[in-house]
Amino acid sequence: MSKEPRWTQTWLTGTPAVQAYPGERLGLPEQGKGSVARFGRRLAALLIDWLICAWAITQWLLNIRGTDAALVTIGILALEYLLLVGTMGMTFGMRLVNIRVATLAGGQPSPKAVLIRTVLLILAVPALIFDKDQRGLHDRFAGTVVVREK
Numbered sequence: 001m002s003k004e005p006r007w008t009q010t011w012l013t014g015t016p017a018v019q020a021y022p023g024e025r026l027g028l029p030e031q032g033k034g035s036v037a038r039f040g041r042r043l044a045a046l047l048i049d050w051l052i053c054a055w056a057i058t059q060w061l062l063n064i065r066g067t068d069a070a071l072v073t074i075g076i077l078a079l080e081y082l083l084l085v086g087t088m089g090m091t092f093g094m095r096l097v098n099i100r101v102a103t104l105a106g107g108q109p110s111p112k113a114v115l116i117r118t119v120l121l122i123l124a125v126p127a128l129i130f131d132k133d134q135r136g137l138h139d140r141f142a143g144t145v146v147v148r149e150k
Contacts, residue, residue, distance in 0.1 A: 048093030117142035
């Protein structure tokens with residue numbers, strides 16, 4: 001019998017999964033390139049992307065203000081994630097803080113995985129519920145992980 005904890009042990013009560021650092025269960029390094037991106041980097045990337053979509057595109061380029069601006073901003077943010085994560089594995093904000101979205105095997109996520117991840121990210125709540133590997137529900141359902149580039 002394997003001593004490796006089941007993935008459910010990080011979500012359900014019972015025997016806690018023991019790991020030294022986030023990503024260890026996934027076979028990722030503790031630090032440096034390929035390690036799990038910590039919350040601060042992820043939040044910084046999201047804020048940069050939000051500012052690009054909300055201020056630069058919605059308000060400055062499209063000149064949309066008021067309550068309509070919020071919906072347009074969310075739509076543009078979703079479009080940015082679908083296009084950029086789907087093609088390059090990262091958004092502008094992610095590029096600036098040196099992180100990217102990858103499959104558990106380290107490759108580029110499929111279009112289906114990017115779509116699942118983006119829809120759940122836009123809903124916000126799934127992204128705020130995360131496990132010991134710092135993967136939100138949106139990453140778990142999509143089979144992805146956010147890792148450091150450098």
